[in-house]
Amino acid sequence: MDKNSIWGLVIIGAILIGYTYLTKPSAEEIKAKQTRDSIAKVEQARDLQLENEKLSALKAIEAEKQKDPEHLQETFGVFSSAAAQKEEFITLENKLVKIKVSNKGGRIYSVQLKDYQTHDSLPLILWEGDKNRFGMTFYAQNKAIDTQDLYFTNEEGIENIDASSQQKTLSMKLSAGDDQYLEYVYTLAPDSYMLDFDIKAIGLNNIISRNQSTLTFNWQADLYGKEKGRKNEDMYTALYYKFHEDDVDDLGISGEKEEDLTTQVKWIAFKQQFFTSALIAKNTFKGVKLKSVDMGEHSPILKNFSAEISLPYSGDVKESYPMQFYFGPNHYKTLRKYGKDIQLEKVINLGWGIFGWVNKYLVIEVFNFLEKYMSNYGLIILLLTIFIKLILSPLTYKSYLSSAKMRVLKPQIDEINERIPKDKAMERQQATMALYKKVGVSPMGGCLPMLVQMPILFAMFRFFPSSIELRQKSFLWASDLSSYDSIAQLPWHIPMYGDHISLFCILMAITNLVYTKMNGQMQTSTQMPGMQAMMYLMPVMFLVWFNNYAAGLSYYYFIATLFTVVQTWAIRKWMVDDEKVLAMLEASKKKPVKKSKFQQRLEDAAKQANQRKK
Known part of the structure; x- marks a missing residue:
């Protein structure tokens, strides 16, 4: 760079500095701008408050409309009486788990593992809240019914059930009339992470559409981080599933993945690094759609998992779908004890082939x-x-x-x-x-x-x-x-x-x-x-x-x-x-070199080939 270029850069820099100094606002101008900004913020806050008040009023009007008997009858048909109630909770509990069941949807609202905490010493909840879906969808009298919008009843009354000493059963029913109901039956044994879950459709054959051959069970959950190292935990969080009498597979740990399984499936597991929620069929699931969404490193949610399961419906007076939930730790021997045929322990990635054998039969022992x-x-x-x-x-x-x-x-x-x-x-x-x-x-x-x-x-x-x-x-x-x-x-x-x-x-x-x-x-x-x-x-x-x-x-x-x-x-x-x-x-x-039998055969074959040439 020559001398003229250097002087040119110096002059340009001086002009920029001088322009900045000469055009900077005075103290009065700065104060006036701050006053205008303050007034603008107050007006913006007032407008936002008015907007929220309008939105709340509209929601209140809509809520009242939803309670209107004619509207409920039009929307839910025979299930209209179960559409407008107050949400309450029932607790099933033993020494290992505390399961909260909501009468809204009759669903499992949350599961707490009592022997564990998060990395910041909070109770360890596997999934919780209204963002998670759990329920049945079907058509009844030409109306789309989603049980998550309706209120179930517990005939024994809404009360906490302590199953710490003996097995307890909780029955949640969605009534459609006399001897016509959809029932969820939860059974929790003492000292077990396994929860029996049976779905029963009683007397609904004249209510559910006759051309409907399946009922759909939806299960969806947001999985929040529970460990100190999010990156490491995310690597071990995935949606797993096991084919009937076949191996275990998963949807992967990154991106958005979907899988439409047409073959028979034994179980579906929402698996995190150290804990798993798994839905297990007593028989098999025959039509399953799975989806896994990675929520990104800046979200408090690691992943969103969903399973849409088609349950065969034949239109009988009594239909039953026996299942089980596993809510517990990814501990190899704990998972193993629930049955070698289920192979739930395969949610733990111990490595394929010989690497897995070394872990199972040497390291773990x-x-x-x-x-x-x-x-x-x-x-x-x-x-x-x-x-x-x-x-x-x-x-x-x-x-x-x-x-x-x-x-x-x-x-x-x-x-x-x-x-x-x-x-x-x-x-x-x-x-x-x-x-x-x-x-x-x-x-x-x-x-x-x-x-x-x-x-x-x-x-x-x-x-x-x-x-x-x-x-x-x-x-x-x-x-x-x-x-x-x-x-x-x-x-x-x-x-x-x-x-x-x-x-x-x-x-x-x-x-x-x-x-x-x-x-x-x-x-x-x-x-x-x-x-x-x-x-x-x-x-x-x-x-x-x-x-x-x-x-x-x-x-x-x-x-x-x-x-x-x-x-x-x-x-x-x-x-x-x-x-x-x-x-x-x-x-x-100094020792004679021993030839192997294979080497000796090669030499004999070479000699025979040479003799034939001669």
Whole structure:
């Protein structure tokens, strides 16, 4: 930039500053503007109040109109007597759950899990309020009926029913005349998260439209966040369903998804990270429409789930639809005890294939065993980690020994590379493999033991964020092992990282960095360009990825990696000596090389082919 350009910019800047100073309003003008703004705000508030008063008046007129007998008769027909009443509630309760039932719609209004609280110490309510839908829709005498708009009656009177000591049954009826009603029957057993729910249509065959072959049951709920880490909780909140005598599927965790299921379905579950509301058919559901809507990170609602279930209607005097609700924790053994045929425990994502098997038959069993004898979950994770690492110790030793063999052979491999030029790559490879075969070393010997350990590594990645046992359990500075730990809160949000600093995540990244460096010192050959830098980049990426993950998971990876570092150091110092390994390999060269049966067959076939050519 030349001198004239610089002076030009300075003059333009001075003009702008001068213009701003000369045109700024005086104190009197500022005061007058503030007065005008105040008057405008008062007028705006007055207009808003008048608008609200008009709206309230219109609502009052509409409410009175809704109570008019002629209007009710025209809208609801034989159900008109159930259209204008006062909403009241009945409570079904045992030691585990408190279920509030409203006479409006006869529906479940809310469910409280008594042994649990939200992260901010409030009662844990699975779903609550008028925004959630729960009811039947059908046509009766050519009128569209939605039971959620009508009032049911409890023949025993509106009262609280305590089912803490014995099984209690609550009957809610929607009357259409003598011996004509729709009935919801709720039965809650003591010490159970399962609620029996039966729908009965009695004497409605002359009221419900004859051409109607199905009745529709609608269930919809807004799921609010209950855990400290919203991002992590959102990842484990999804609408699940199980096909009859088949596997479990879900609608995914993001966006807006819909599914129209024409095959038989056993159950539908509104599942959050640690709690589930599930509707289970005693038989099966044969027509189901599902919808899942992700409400976005700025909404207090995580997701909105809805299920529209078609119930077959044959027009008989008595129709019955037996179902069950499960309202409870996502605890593997708790879900399992309600029936292996239901497979409700599959709402817990323990991983597919071998990863799930490792969790079910190893990790969960050991974890539950340790849980019987101690209540400190940090120590339980520590002992679980040590137990798993000790089981894998032989594989760790074999992996290190294989690396040591490759390392001591490096001078001989370098000699082969110097002797055979680069343009004869195939000849180099053949000579190298011949050396490996002669001394009895496999280049894959160090990889296979590591591959065997991978299922456990991935299984633990699924186990800790899904383990309700860790929920709201503290250890050291972590207040909740099922959510992220934080030693400092940042004044701003960093994309992908978050607005806090997780110490367990930092410790995990440091131990991975140490292990990466230790492995780098044991490399037997030059790596591909950029591979070394990539290996050192991974711990940094872990620092970003795991900052918002469960503290229990970061703590496990930290302990597991630290244990591996100590193991590797101990093996290197006391168990594996490079000179002894080299001497062992040199001794192997003097032994005749054993050929496998497959290799011998290949050589015999080659000889026979040559003889035929001759």
